[in-house]
Amino acid sequence: MHLEGSCHCGAVKFSFTSHTPYPYGRCYCSICRKVNGGGGFTINIMGDYDTLKIEGEKNISVYRANNNHRGNYEEDGLGFSRRSFCSNCGTMLWNYNPNYGQWFYPFASAIDTPLPVAPEHNHIMLAYKANWVDVPEGPTEKHYDYYPDDSIESWHKDRGLYDESD
Numbered sequence: 483m484h485l486e487g488s489c490h491c492g493a494v495k496f497s498f499t500s501h502t503p504y505p506y507g508r509c510y511c512s513i514c515r516k517v518n519g520g521g522g523f524t525i526n527i528m529g530d531y532d533t534l535k536i537e538g539e540k541n542i543s544v545y546r547a548n549n550n551h552r553g554n555y556e557e558d559g560l561g562f563s564r565r566s567f568c569s570n571c572g573t574m575l576w577n578y579n580p581n582y583g584q585w586f587y588p589f590a591s592a593i594d595t596p597l598p599v600a601p602e603h604n605h606i607m608l609a610y611k612a613n614w615v616d617v618p619e620g621p622t623e624k625h626y627d628y629y630p631d632d633s634i635e636s637w638h639k640d641r642g643l644y645d646e647s648d
């Protein structure tokens with residue numbers, strides 16, 4: 483599925499192919515809930531990194547956190563995850579981790595193409611949730627203190643939602 487996204491001020495636009503476009507996973511970790519998400523969580527989808535086309539790349543800044551749940555850092559003391567955002571308006575655009583370099587993880591909030599509606603949701607990293615955030619309950623809502631047991635790809639494939647189109 484071809485998806486297009488942009489920051490709020492329009493200085494950065496991007497497009498890519500996603501086989502896993504359902505915005506089903508909400509991360510409540512201390513990094514995500516601060517850098518993106520007035521609701522106290524972030525939703526990332528996944529795209530093929532080699533299909534990413536960027537307009538206005540010079541307007542992008544990258545944030546790497548110096549603390550994370552796994553305590554997993556590069557030699558410079560910063561985490562592997564690279565969160566790209568617009569230097570002008572601050573919109574979070576995507577997350578990228580060179581250890582999983584085939585993919586990148588656009589923030590659903592930056593996507594302009596209408597995304598399909600997820601039939602179920604994963605709520606992850608709830609150990610780090612802010613106390614004021616209400617988490618939906620019910621048969622379609624799965625809850626995890628830390629990471630889920632499925633990958634973004636397997637979640638889509640298990641439900642017949644994996645999108646084969648470019």
Ligand SMILES: [Zn+2]
Binds near residue numbers: 492572573
């Ligand atoms: Zn912007």
Ligand SMILES: [Zn+2]
Binds near residue numbers: 509510524
């Ligand atoms: Zn997170």
